Amino acid sequence: MPTYTITELAREFDITPRAIRFYEDQGLLAPSREGAGGRNRVYTPRDRTRLKLTLRGKRIGLSLSEIKSLVDMYESPKDTEAQMNRFLGVLSQHRETLEQQREDIDMSLQEIATHEEECRRLLAALAEKQTTAG
Numbered sequence: 641m642p643t644y645t646i647t648e649l650a651r652e653f654d655i656t657p658r659a660i661r662f663y664e665d666q667g668l669l670a671p672s673r674e675g676a677g678g679r680n681r682v683y684t685p686r687d688r689t690r691l692k693l694t695l696r697g698k699r700i701g702l703s704l705s706e707i708k709s710l711v712d713m714y715e716s717p718k719d720t721e722a723q724m725n726r727f728l729g730v731l732s733q734h735r736e737t738l739e740q741q742r743e744d745i746d747m748s749l750q751e752i753a754t755h756e757e758e759c760r761r762l763l764a765a766l767a768e769k770q771t772t773a774g
Contacts, residue, residue, distance in 0.1 A: 644683040653695055666704050668694050668711060701738065706730055
């Protein structure tokens with residue numbers, strides 16, 4: 641079975657070794673230790689897959705606790721239907737959150753546009769006043 645070093649995984653996924661250690665601290669990865677005093681981390685294909693799923697979850701904006709519960713769920717493929725339904729539930733909830741954020745952003749952008757328009761109108765009025773007064 642192939643194994644990976646922290647440097648190899650960091651290079652492959654274009655992240656820092658520090659990020660990998662952080663995911664380990666969060667319980668997402670559990671490498672074995674080798675060498676003097678267990679200083680060298682040894683990652684298995686399972687760890688590599690868990691890291692890949694973690695990064696995929698982060699890309700779509702899931703929290704680390706959501707990612708951990710989903711990744712842990714795949715460790716025991718006893719009830720695939722229940723797992724898929726749980727995953728759909730997490731994705732649905734995340735979609736709702738993002739859609740609400742998008743709605744809030746759209747509203748903020750509209751307010752900004754209104755204020756920009758008002759400022760331009762006031763500046764144009766000031767410029768016209770200075771032209772007629774001068």
